[in-house]
Amino acid sequence: MIATLLAETASYAVPVNIVFGFLAALMLYGAVRVVTTSNVVHAALWLVVVLAGMGGNYILLQAEFVAVTQFMVYIGAIVVLFLFGVMLTRTPGAEGVVSNRKMVPIGIVTAVLLFSVMAYSLLDTFGDDQVRPTAGNPTQELSDAIFSSYLLPFELVSVLLLAALIGAIVLARKE
Amino acid sequence: MLINQFLLLSALLFCIGVYGVLVRRNGVLVLMSIELILNSVNLNLIAFGGQHGVDGSVFALFVIAVAAAEVGVGLAIVMLIYRNKASVELDELDEMKG
Numbered sequence: 001m002i003a004t005l006l007a008e009t010a011s012y013a014v015p016v017n018i019v020f021g022f023l024a025a026l027m028l029y030g031a032v033r034v035v036t037t038s039n040v041v042h043a044a045l046w047l048v049v050v051l052a053g054m055g056g057n058y059i060l061l062q063a064e065f066v067a068v069t070q071f072m073v074y075i076g077a078i079v080v081l082f083l084f085g086v087m088l089t090r091t092p093g094a095e096g097v098v099s100n101r102k103m104v105p106i107g108i109v110t111a112v113l114l115f116s117v118m119a120y121s122l123l124d125t126f127g128d129d130q131v132r133p134t135a136g137n138p139t140q141e142l143s144d145a146i147f148s149s150y151l152l153p154f155e156l157v158s159v160l161l162l163a164a165l166i167g168a169i170v171l172a173r174k175e
Numbered sequence: 176m177l178i179n180q181f182l183l184l185s186a187l188l189f190c191i192g193v194y195g196v197l198v199r200r201n202g203v204l205v206l207m208s209i210e211l212i213l214n215s216v217n218l219n220l221i222a223f224g225g226q227h228g229v230d231g232s233v234f235a236l237f238v239i240a241v242a243a244a245e246v247g248v249g250l251a252i253v254m255l256i257y258r259n260k261a262s263v264e265l266d267e268l269d270e271m272k273g
Contacts, residue, residue: 016176024184031188031211035195040203047207050188054214057181063221063232066239070217073239078210078246085203085250089257100200100266107197111190118186122179131176131225141229142236150233157240164244171251 020060027053038099040090044082051075061131065139181222188215202253202263206246213242 030049037043051074058067146154188211195208217235224231257263 031191035191058221061221061225066232066235073243081246081250088254089263099198103198107194111194115186115190122182126179129178131178142232145229145233161244164247168247168251172254
């Protein structure tokens with residue numbers, strides 16, 4: 001099973017696999033930097049790398065609309081929000097002490113255990129299932145689904161966003 | 176393309192995010208790790224969406240919207256903490272400890 005996975009991933013004749021391998025390596029390195037770097041601004045910039053790689057993966061999976069949304073919402077809005085948060089809360093002299101030393105072994109053990117359980121169950125369940133290319137136009141199907149069967153949740157999400165923004169303004173406003 | 180490529184990448188990113196939530200002390204960095212976790216879930220949804228119709232993409236869009244709301248409120252809370260304590264170290268927030 002793992003051999004099938006490695007053989008498939010290593011068959012670099014397929015250009016999609018080359019792109020996937022490049023994106024995956026970039027994203028994993030970026031994610032590790034996000035949780036280990038001692039500079040808060042660098043963490044935000046590495047987060048951009050991870051989010052952009054994620055958008056590339058969505059394009060590989062033929063979900064172009066979600067990829068564009070990912071680029072606009074995450075990289076355009078959320079990372080800018082993070083940078084504002086970093087700027088507004090900078091504590092002088094606190095640079096370089098952003099990890100809890102006592103928690104590092106616990107964190108590593110938890111992450112490794114969690115990943116081994118998940119990897120085992122994933123390899124066991126989806127051994128060598130292929131990603132089927134979708135027929136038709138995914139963006140058209142997506143819009144049809146949003147505005148027919150998912151109409152009510154869609155409207156509720158817009159109300160949720162409004163409520164969250166008003167709540168954020170009320171919380172952050174100076175009296 | 177195996178579906179497990181994407182699922183394993185997503186699992187790795189999820190675990191890195193969990194490590195970040197456990198280890199980081201700065202409130203903004205904990206929020207960034209939560210973003211990593213939410214993104215890895217999105218990758219799962221999209222990968223399965225390719226298998227079973229378009230529902231996965233719709234769910235991923237909802238997750239993106241809720242994540243945007245979460246970051247807005249979360250950063251407002253972090254700013255309030257900073258205004259009250261002049262620090263965003265989460266370990267110092269122990270007023271409610273008995």
